[in-house]
Amino acid sequence: MKNKNVTQFIGFMFLRLCIVLVIGALCIILYDIFSKGLPAISWEFLTESPKKGMTEGGIWPAIVGTFFVTVITALLSIPLGMGCAIYLNEYAKDGKLTRLIRMSIRNLSGVPSIVYGLFGVVLFVQMMHLDTCILSSGLTLGLMTLPWTITASEEALKSVPQSYRDGSLALGATKWQSIQTNVLPYAVPGMLTGTILGLARAAGETAPILFTGAAFFLPFLPKNWSDQFMALPYHLYIMSTQHHAIAEVRPLAYGTALVLIVLVFLMNLAAIIARYKLRKIRLE
Amino acid sequence: MIHFRKTFMELNVSVKEKKRFLSSAVQDKIVHYIFLLNGIFTVIILIGIFALLFSTAIPTFKEVDLFGFLAGLEWNPTSYVKEQYGIVPMLVSTFMVTLGALAIAIPIGIGAAAYLSDVASPKVREIVKPVVELLAGIPSVVIGFLGIVIVGPFLAKVFGLYNGLNALNGSILLAVMALPTIISISEDALSSVPQSYDQASLALGASKWQTVVRVKIPAALSGIIAACMLGMGRAIGETMTVLMATGCAPAMPESFLGPVRTLTSTIAIELGEVAYNTTHYYALFAVGLVLFIITFIVNFISDTILHRYEKVHR
Numbered sequence: 001m002k003n004k005n006v007t008q009f010i011g012f013m014f015l016r017l018c019i020v021l022v023i024g025a026l027c028i029i030l031y032d033i034f035s036k037g038l039p040a041i042s043w044e045f046l047t048e049s050p051k052k053g054m055t056e057g058g059i060w061p062a063i064v065g066t067f068f069v070t071v072i073t074a075l076l077s078i079p080l081g082m083g084c085a086i087y088l089n090e091y092a093k094d095g096k097l098t099r100l101i102r103m104s105i106r107n108l109s110g111v112p113s114i115v116y117g118l119f120g121v122v123l124f125v126q127m128m129h130l131d132t133c134i135l136s137s138g139l140t141l142g143l144m145t146l147p148w149t150i151t152a153s154e155e156a157l158k159s160v161p162q163s164y165r166d167g168s169l170a171l172g173a174t175k176w177q178s179i180q181t182n183v184l185p186y187a188v189p190g191m192l193t194g195t196i197l198g199l200a201r202a203a204g205e206t207a208p209i210l211f212t213g214a215a216f217f218l219p220f221l222p223k224n225w226s227d228q229f230m231a232l233p234y235h236l237y238i239m240s241t242q243h244h245a246i247a248e249v250r251p252l253a254y255g256t257a258l259v260l261i262v263l264v265f266l267m268n269l270a271a272i273i274a275r276y277k278l279r280k281i282r283l284e
Numbered sequence: 285m286i287h288f289r290k291t292f293m294e295l296n297v298s299v300k301e302k303k304r305f306l307s308s309a310v311q312d313k314i315v316h317y318i319f320l321l322n323g324i325f326t327v328i329i330l331i332g333i334f335a336l337l338f339s340t341a342i343p344t345f346k347e348v349d350l351f352g353f354l355a356g357l358e359w360n361p362t363s364y365v366k367e368q369y370g371i372v373p374m375l376v377s378t379f380m381v382t383l384g385a386l387a388i389a390i391p392i393g394i395g396a397a398a399y400l401s402d403v404a405s406p407k408v409r410e411i412v413k414p415v416v417e418l419l420a421g422i423p424s425v426v427i428g429f430l431g432i433v434i435v436g437p438f439l440a441k442v443f444g445l446y447n448g449l450n451a452l453n454g455s456i457l458l459a460v461m462a463l464p465t466i467i468s469i470s471e472d473a474l475s476s477v478p479q480s481y482d483q484a485s486l487a488l489g490a491s492k493w494q495t496v497v498r499v500k501i502p503a504a505l506s507g508i509i510a511a512c513m514l515g516m517g518r519a520i521g522e523t524m525t526v527l528m529a530t531g532c533a534p535a536m537p538e539s540f541l542g543p544v545r546t547l548t549s550t551i552a553i554e555l556g557e558v559a560y561n562t563t564h565y566y567a568l569f570a571v572g573l574v575l576f577i578i579t580f581i582v583n584f585i586s587d588t589i590l591h592r593y594e595k596v597h598r
Contacts, residue, residue, distance in 0.1 A: 008493035018395030083322035110583035112521025204423025
């Protein structure tokens, strides 16, 4: 009996150790980035262009570039993702086609990001002659986020009670009318929450934009969608591996990493707060 | 006249209403097809990715034979003497880094999942789960950066190396990235084991620990395996972390403490420098195709396991 308790004690200690390791890893990451990144942050760092061969100055063009690309990503992935989710949850009957669509979505979410990059190079840059630009990168990232948007949107649609639809249909409304008036108003906030999480991941991705439009350094801000751009994740990659004076620009790299992490976490936080608020409203 | 006008108006209204009804029915059909097309679009993208990779990769084999590509031991596309297009070093690198990552992430991941589902109080779980999700939200380029500034110097010190950019570094980082996936899916699997299993085991006099190890984990095993496969898929396809942290020497890897160059980092390094539509360019797409097929198989297996597991539990 005693023996059993000792084993249990040791076993549970091991399980605790595992979770402590996971949380410890996160703490080390955050501590290192924040403690070394904060000194680099200043108003100039956030609002100026890189100067003197990127050894001084700020990251403003990279922030702007990441913002524009994320807008294009959202424009592609939100409507298509929501549409697909609506089809799967509201219209599709269980059959071969539905299963094929679901299988495709699951596989798309497993395709490596660099493969999306290759796809973007051939389809957008070469075949559609968009060249390397914000649009190509945004569309590539949009395709990559599509499976996440679909999954999140479908979850939101599933949470709308069936009786809402039935009530509307029983009053003689068509299916589309019921969806418009009785399903979407309740599901859209949840859909957006999931989508923001997907966009946050897209904003931090580097591999798909490496060859579809991200630039090493540009002396000007992107003016329209056919310009190349600087992006935060790519800038961090450059500053930490490709720069001619890596040790010298390390503080700038830390600053960039901090801004990127804060940006991604803020988007996550926005989504989580939105979800929390909406849940509360629905309960009331 | 007034009377006539009235009936005419009535008639008009009813026609209008009929029209409206018809148009809403037509509209409904149209909308249905639009959404259907939208669904089919995902299938088209998947097929499109495969088709474009395949068609761009094919011209490689006008100059390089397939066997030499798949079994060649040297990758040197820019050699002046003879270009070599063998992907074995990259395959070995990829699997080394991935298996290393899994060796670290699987025990820790399952342990953490078991902790969350069976040991932690609900309150602790509420706090810890979002924290794990936060880890999943860190961009891969940041993890790679930390591989250079934290893990690298640490490994260099411990093993007395010149620099710590090697396969082990990549494995540690990929383990960190795979952990959230493994933990959350394993935890789902463990939590969905019916309560009656626990109760039966506890009633027979087993301790809580024995119940977790001998009853719950075996019962949830297929879900846990699927979780590990999904983590593996992520690790194989991850680009930025391995690109930044593994040293990237394009030779056959010698040990976990030596530099390696995976399939993903080869594409990332070389595609930027190569001219469009050359053999080298096509060969990189062939590498991408290999990568696509490997991750497809891994995901397919995990998907099949998860699906079967869901069926069993219903």
